[in-house]
Amino acid sequence: xxxxxKSPLLEKTADFSLNFSLNGSQLYLxxxxxxxxxxxxRRDLRLTGTKISCEIGRCGACMVLIDGKAFNSCxxxxxxxxxxxxxxxxxxxxxxxxxIQQAFLKEGGFQCGYCTPGMIxxxxxxxxxxxxxxxxxxxxxxxxxxxxxxxYGGIHRVLRRLSSDQNESGRRAVGKDRDADSSAER
Amino acid sequence: xxxxxxxxxSEKQWRVRRDGKDKVxxxxxxxxxxxxxxxxxxxxxxxxxxxxxxxxxxxxxxxxLPGVAAVLFHKDVxxxxxxxxxxxxxxxxxxxLVRYEGDALAxxxxxxxxxxEEALQLIKVEYDCLPVVDSPEKALSPQAPQLHPExxxxxxxxxxxxxxxxxxxxxxMIVETxxxxxxxxxxxxxxxxxxxxxxDSGSLTVYAPTQHGYKDRMQLARILAVPEEAIRIISSPxxxxxxxxxxxxxxxxxxxxxxxxxxxxxxxxxxxxSVKAGLKRHPMTVMMKTGADADGKLLAHQVDxxxxxxxxxxxxxxxxxxxxxxxxxxxxxxxxxxxxxxxYTNNGVSGEFRGFGGNQVIFALEGQLDRLAEKLQLxxxxxxxxxVREPDDxxxxxxRIVPTDxxxxxxxxIQRSPLWKKRKRSDGTTGKVPWIKAGTGVALAxxxxxxxxxxxxxxxGSLRLNENGKIEAAFGHEEFGQGLxxxxxxxxxxxxxxxxxxxxxxxxxxxxxxxxxxxxASRTTNSVWQALNNVREPFLAAVYRKAAKLTGIPEIRLQxxxxxxxxxxxxxxxxxNLLKRVITYKQLADQGANEPVFSTKFHYPLxxxxxxxxxxxxxxxxxxAAVEVNLLTxxxxxxxxxxxxxxxxVINPPGYLGQIEGGSVMALGFTTMExxxxxxxxxxxxxxxxxxxxxxxxxxxxxxxxxxEELISGDDFGPRGVGEIGTVxxxxxxxxxxxxxxxxxxxxxxxxxxxxxxxxxxxxxxLQPEEADRKEKGRDN
Numbered sequence: 001x002x003x004x005x006k007s008p009l010l011e012k013t014a015d016f017s018l019n020f021s022l023n024g025s026q027l028y029l030x031x032x033x034x035x036x037x038x039x040x041x042r043r044d045l046r047l048t049g050t051k052i053s054c055e056i057g058r059c060g061a062c063m064v065l066i067d068g069k070a071f072n073s074c075x076x077x078x079x080x081x082x083x084x085x086x087x088x089x090x091x092x093x094x095x096x097x098x099x100i101q102q103a104f105l106k107e108g109g110f111q112c113g114y115c116t117p118g119m120i121x122x123x124x125x126x127x128x129x130x131x132x133x134x135x136x137x138x139x140x141x142x143x144x145x146x147x148x149x150x151x152y153g154g155i156h157r158v159l160r161r162l163s164s165d166q167n168e169s170g171r172r173a174v175g176k177d178r179d180a181d182s183s184a185e186r
Numbered sequence: 187x188x189x190x191x192x193x194x195x196s197e198k199q200w201r202v203r204r205d206g207k208d209k210v211x212x213x214x215x216x217x218x219x220x221x222x223x224x225x226x227x228x229x230x231x232x233x234x235x236x237x238x239x240x241x242x243x244x245x246x247x248x249x250x251l252p253g254v255a256a257v258l259f260h261k262d263v264x265x266x267x268x269x270x271x272x273x274x275x276x277x278x279x280x281x282x283l284v285r286y287e288g289d290a291l292a293x294x295x296x297x298x299x300x301x302x303e304e305a306l307q308l309i310k311v312e313y314d315c316l317p318v319v320d321s322p323e324k325a326l327s328p329q330a331p332q333l334h335p336e337x338x339x340x341x342x343x344x345x346x347x348x349x350x351x352x353x354x355x356x357x358x359m360i361v362e363t364x365x366x367x368x369x370x371x372x373x374x375x376x377x378x379x380x381x382x383x384x385x386d387s388g389s390l391t392v393y394a395p396t397q398h399g400y401k402d403r404m405q406l407a408r409i410l411a412v413p414e415e416a417i418r419i420i421s422s423p424x425x426x427x428x429x430x431x432x433x434x435x436x437x438x439x440x441x442x443x444x445x446x447x448x449x450x451x452x453x454x455x456x457x458x459x460s461v462k463a464g465l466k467r468h469p470m471t472v473m474m475k476t477g478a479d480a481d482g483k484l485l486a487h488q489v490d491x492x493x494x495x496x497x498x499x500x501x502x503x504x505x506x507x508x509x510x511x512x513x514x515x516x517x518x519x520x521x522x523x524x525x526x527x528x529x530y531t532n533n534g535v536s537g538e539f540r541g542f543g544g545n546q547v548i549f550a551l552e553g554q555l556d557r558l559a560e561k562l563q564l565x566x567x568x569x570x571x572x573x574v575r576e577p578d579d580x581x582x583x584x585x586r587i588v589p590t591d592x593x594x595x596x597x598x599x600i601q602r603s604p605l606w607k608k609r610k611r612s613d614g615t616t617g618k619v620p621w622i623k624a625g626t627g628v629a630l631a632x633x634x635x636x637x638x639x640x641x642x643x644x645x646x647g648s649l650r651l652n653e654n655g656k657i658e659a660a661f662g663h664e665e666f667g668q669g670l671x672x673x674x675x676x677x678x679x680x681x682x683x684x685x686x687x688x689x690x691x692x693x694x695x696x697x698x699x700x701x702x703x704x705x706x707a708s709r710t711t712n713s714v715w716q717a718l719n720n721v722r723e724p725f726l727a728a729v730y731r732k733a734a735k736l737t738g739i740p741e742i743r744l745q746x747x748x749x750x751x752x753x754x755x756x757x758x759x760x761x762x763n764l765l766k767r768v769i770t771y772k773q774l775a776d777q778g779a780n781e782p783v784f785s786t787k788f789h790y791p792l793x794x795x796x797x798x799x800x801x802x803x804x805x806x807x808x809x810x811a812a813v814e815v816n817l818l819t820x821x822x823x824x825x826x827x828x829x830x831x832x833x834x835x836v837i838n839p840p841g842y843l844g845q846i847e848g849g850s851v852m853a854l855g856f857t858t859m860e861x862x863x864x865x866x867x868x869x870x871x872x873x874x875x876x877x878x879x880x881x882x883x884x885x886x887x888x889x890x891x892x893x894x895e896e897l898i899s900g901d902d903f904g905p906r907g908v909g910e911i912g913t914v915x916x917x918x919x920x921x922x923x924x925x926x927x928x929x930x931x932x933x934x935x936x937x938x939x940x941x942x943x944x945x946x947x948x949x950x951x952x953l954q955p956e957e958a959d960r961k962e963k964g965r966d967n
Contacts, residue, residue: 048219049212051425053375054457058874061375089212101210105202108840111848112667113209114375114425120210142882146874148373148426149667150844151851152882153889 020081022047023091033079037071038062040078041088049089049117060145063118064088070125072144089117092124100124100162107157111149119145119155123162135163187836189843189891199839204671204686205423216425217393218379222450225381226255227299228443229453230436231292231306232462233284236532236867237319237331240282241312243291248308253301256446257309259292263442265411269434271401275334276498276535278409278438284313285333286497286532287868288463295443295451318867322471322492322529333497333530340495340528341503343510345583348521353486357477361557365474365550366934367917368861369494370467372539373879374666376425378435378464379454382444389416390441395424397432398704399696400662409438410445417441422694424666428852429538430465431666432706433500458872465537466862468493468505468528472513472550482564484573487519487554491526491547493536500537502528507638507799509543512914514582515551516593516632516806517573532867538706540849541913544633545856549935552629552918557931566922570597570630577898582632585639585793585800588903592806592832593632595894599830600628600808603890608812614927621817621944621952624825627922628810631915634801635708635906636790641799643790644703647717649725651781655772656690657682657746661717662702663710664694668909669841670705674714676838681722683764685748688771700785708805708907709790711837715904720786728782729774736777737768750774791903805833805906809850811919815927818949820939822858822924826886827916832894833906842908846891849912855880857917859936 015030022045031040038055041047041064050073051061057072064073065087066080092098100123103109110116119142126133126141133141138159147155191200208214245257260267260279267281268274280289292309296302319325325338332338354360380394390410396402399421407414424431436453444451455463473490491509495502506528513524555573559566574593581587600606605626614623637643652658659678665671674691678684692698702713730741733751737744745754750770755763775781793802812826829846836842859878863870871877897903921932928942944952 042219046221047212048215048221051216051375052454053377054874056457056873056875059375093211097207097210104210105206108203108844110206110209110667111669111844112375112424112426113205113214114216114667116209117212139882146373146375146879146881148375148428148852148879149848151847151849151854151880151889152885153847153851154840154844155882156887 016079018078018082020083021085023087023094031078033077035078037064037073037076037078037081037086041073047088047090051114051117053114058146060118060122061115063121063145065121065125068125068128070122089120092120098124100127103158103161107154107161109150109154109158115145115147119147133163135159138163187893187895189836189839189893199676201672203669204675204691205665214423216376216423217381217395217420218376218454220381220393221452222381222383225450225452226295226297226443226447227302228293228295228440228451229299229302229306230290230439231309232459233280233287233289233291234311235284235313235315236287237316238284238313239316240280240284240291241314244310245292247310248294248305251301251305251308253297254305255295255297255449256443257292257294257305258442258446262446263409266408269405269409269438270499271433272501272503273499274405276500286534288534289497290439293439293443295447318532320532320864320867322494322531325529325531333532338530340499340530341506343506343524343526345510345522345524347584350486350488350521350523353521354477357485358480359558359561360475360477361554361561362475363553363557363933365472365553367470367546367549368856368935369469369534369536369864370539370856370860371461371862371877372426372428372430372464373877374426374428374430377455377457377460378431379452380436380440381450381452382440383450384444384448389418390445391418391420392437392441393420394437394440395427395431395664395666396421397427397664397666397706399664399694400701401704402434402437403696405434406437406441410441419696420694422664424664427666428540429542429706432538432704433465435464457874461862461869461872461877462534465500465535465539467539468495468502468536468543468546470509470546472547474550474554476554476558478558478562480562482559482562482569482572484517484519486521487514489513489524493528494531494533495528496531496533496535498535500535502536504641504799505538505543508634509547511582511634511799511801512544513547513551515548516575516630518575518579533864534862534869540852541910542707544910544914545853545917548631548914549917549921552631552915553921553933556918556922556925567628581793581800581804583797583800585795585797587793587802587804588791588901589898590804590806591898592804592894593630595832596806596808596830597630599892599894600810600828602892603810603828603830605810605812605826605828609810616814623815623817623927624812625815625923625925625927626810626812627919627926628808629915629918629922630808632804632806633708633911633914635712635803635805636792636801637707637709638799638801639793639795639797643709643792644701644787645713645716645790646700646702646785646787647714647721648700648783648785649718649721650783651729651771651775652690653775653780654690655770655775657684657688657771658690658692659718660692660699661714662696662699663705663714668845669838670710673711673838673841677715677718681718682746684746688749703790708909708911711905711907712803712903713790715837716788717786720788721784725784732777733769733774736774739768803903803906805831805908805911807831807911807915809915809919811916811923813920813923813927815924815942817928817942817944818952820942822937822942824854824858824884824886824920827854828890829912830892830894831908831911833908833911834897834903835895835905836893837905842893843891845908846912847889849910850889850916851880851885853913853916854885854920857920857935857937861936
C-alpha cells in the first residue's frame, strides 16, 4: 500500500521588503513574509548565535529581543519584524560583556552553551522591563528556557549574583533558606 | 570538600571555562552552526510504518524536482550498508524491511532545506505492513514475528553464585517487586547534525558531534568503502550528548550525499526527527526477589532484567551487561542469580545514555533495601551499613577491583547534609496546609568507569611545543559541555606552572589528535590524567635540554613557568621559586628543527579477571532527597537533593559540581516526568510540548555536593570521572521520600501523580475540615 498523498505544496509566497533594525544596523531584505526570523538570522544572515532546537517555542534557545522584549524567533515571521528593532545575542556584547554575560561566566551558568544565548536574552528582557528585578522576577523570566546540562544549579547562582548585585531584595534571595520555600504546586 | 566557590579548597581552581567567553556571546561555533560556500541541505526519508516489507521505492519524481542535487537509497551505499558500534546491524538505508519508524529509506540533497523537504514527499514507497512488535513481552511470545536473523533477543546475561533457592527458604524476610523504568530521551538542546565537506584532495571532512571521533571514522570508512585516512572527523564541540551522539546519526547520510554531489552538505535534524530517529534510555522491567536474615544481613538476591532495546543493536548488549553488574550494588550478597535479556522490538532504538543501564537497576535494588528495612523494622540506612562491602572485597561479579571504601565514605558523608536532620523527625506534615506532605529518602550506589572487560578501551594523548610557542596537548576526546577543556587546562598548569595562554589544547579532530578512546563511560578525566603523567617527564627533559643549550644555564636550574622557561632558586624537593624568565616558549620553538611529539598509549585500567563487562575502577555516591507531595494534585516537588560523591581527587571543582547538579536534575526528570511514549511503534511524544524535561521551577534552588577525595592508601589511579555517578541514585532517593510522605510505594517511573492523589474522603476532609469534623463528632456521639 502507498501512503496517502499530501496536499500539493502551497505556491511560493511572493517576497516582500523587510525593513528592520538588527543589532543597531538598518537592514533591507527581500524575503517571504512568512519566513521565520530564526531562518533569516541563522541561514540568510549567518548569525548563528541564536540557536534552534524545538522550533515550537518550548525551549527558548532561539530567543531574541524585539523592541526590547523576548520573543521566540522560531515563532516569529518576517512580516512581524517590519519596522522593529531586533537584537540577538551578537548585539548584547557590542560594548563589552553585559553583566548578565559576566555572571554566566563567573558562576558557571552553562556547560554545552547551546541554551545560553537564549537564557541571556530572556534575562536581558527582564532587566529592560524593570529596574533592578529581584531574584524571583529574574527566575520568572526563564520560564520559557530549558537547559539540559546544568540542572539550573549554575543558573540559580547567576540569578543570585544578578539580583544581589542590583538590589536589596536580591540580597535576601542570596540567603534565602531553601527549606522555607513555598508549596508543592507547580 | 564541599564544592562551593566560597569554601576552602574550591576557590583555587574555580575558574572561568576555557570555552566560556564564546559561549556567552554567541561566538561559539557549534558544528551545526557552520556553513560553507555552495552548501546543500540534506534530509532523510524515514519509514512511514514501524514494521513493514518494502515492495518498492521510486525516487524518480524527487530526482526531477528543480533544486535537487541527489537522491540516494540503499543501492547507492558503496560499502557496508549498516552501522552500529558493537554490532553493525542497523541499515544505513533499508532495502527490504523496515523495523521502526525512524528507519531511513532515502536521503536528498537540495539547494534549500525546503526543496529537500518537498523532494522527500515525492519519493514513493510501497509497503506491506507487518504486525508491530511493540513490547518485549510480545517479542518474547512464541508466535512473535522474528525481527532479526538471530531472532528477537539481542543479548542475554546470566550470573550465578551460591545456592539461591535453598537459601531463600532460610530467609527471615523476603521482598519481591517488579520495577519499571521509562524510555528517557537525552534531549540535548542541539539536535543531531553536521556538515560534510568533500575536499579537493578527494578526502572528506566531517563536522559532526560525536563522543568518539575515531570510531565514527572507522564506521564511515566501512560504509563509504574508503580508507579511514581519507576521512577527517571534527567531532567537537557538541551542544550536549549524554551518550546520545555516541552512535552514528546524520553521518552516513551527509557523507554519502556530499561525496555524490561533490559539494558540502549540511544536515541538522528537526526536533521531531531527532525524537523519531535518536537513541533513548532502555526501558527496563526489573524483577527482584531479595532475602535477608532477621538481623538484616542480605542472603539471597534474584534478579530478572528485560530491556526493550528497540529495533537495532547499537550498545544494547553492553548496556545489559552493565545493568547485570550493577544490580548488586555495593553490597555483600552471598547467593545471587541474575538473568538479563535485551529484546528487539519495533520501538525506537535504545542505546547508550548517561548511567548506561545502572540507573534502572539501582532504582530497583535500592527500592528492595528500603522495603526490606521497613519489613524488618530497621533504619534503611542502617540496613545499608550492615551489608555494605569491605574495601578489599571483590567487585559485584566476583572480579578483582581497585580496592575502594567509597560506599562507606559516602554512607557516612551524606549525614553531613543539612537535609539529614529532617530525616528522622519527618512525620509527613509540613506545617503548611494539610494536603502537602513532606518526606526524605536516601540511596547509595557504586558505579563502574571505563568500558569494562572484553571491550578495547584504549587511552592516549600527546604533548609538544608547537610552532606558535604553545604547549600543545592533543587528545582524541570531545567537549560536549562537561568541561573537559578546563580540566585539561588545570592539569597542564599543575604540571608546567604556565599561563593558560601558553597552552593550546587540541581535541576532537582526527587529523590533529592521537586516538584516546571514547569520551564516554566516565573515563575521560582519568584517561587524560594518566596520559599527561606519562608524557610530562620526556617532554620536560627535551624542553630543558634545548633551553639549557640555548641559554647556557644548567638544566637543573630551569623550570617551565608563565610565558617560557625560568631560572629557579632551589628550595629543596619539588618546590622551586621562579627567579627570571630566560627564554620564551616562542623563542624556544623558533630555534632549530620542529619539536618532537611525545605520545603515550595505554589501556584504561582493567580487571585481570576475564568476566565480560566487569569493571575495575568504581566511584560511589549517596543521595538524600527531600520532597513535598501535594495530595490534591499528586504533584511532587523536589525540595532538596544533596550528594556525597567519592571519585578521587577533584581536578575541576565547578566542572565536578556541574556534572553532579546536572546529572541529578536529568535523573529528577527520569523519576518524575520524562517518558518518550510509544504506541504501536509510533512516538506520541514528538517534541518538547509533550516530552517534558525539568525547567528551572522543577528543581531545588541549591544542591549540596560533598566530594570525598581520599583514596585508599596505595590507590594511585587518580581522579575518576563523574559524568554519570550523579544520575544513578536519584530515583530511589526520591521514591523513598515519596513513600515517607505518602505511605505509597511506587514501582514504576516516572512517578504517576494519579497514584499519589489522596482518596476522595481524605480530600473532602482537607477541603471542608469543619464538615468533616462535625461528621467525626457525630460518629463519636
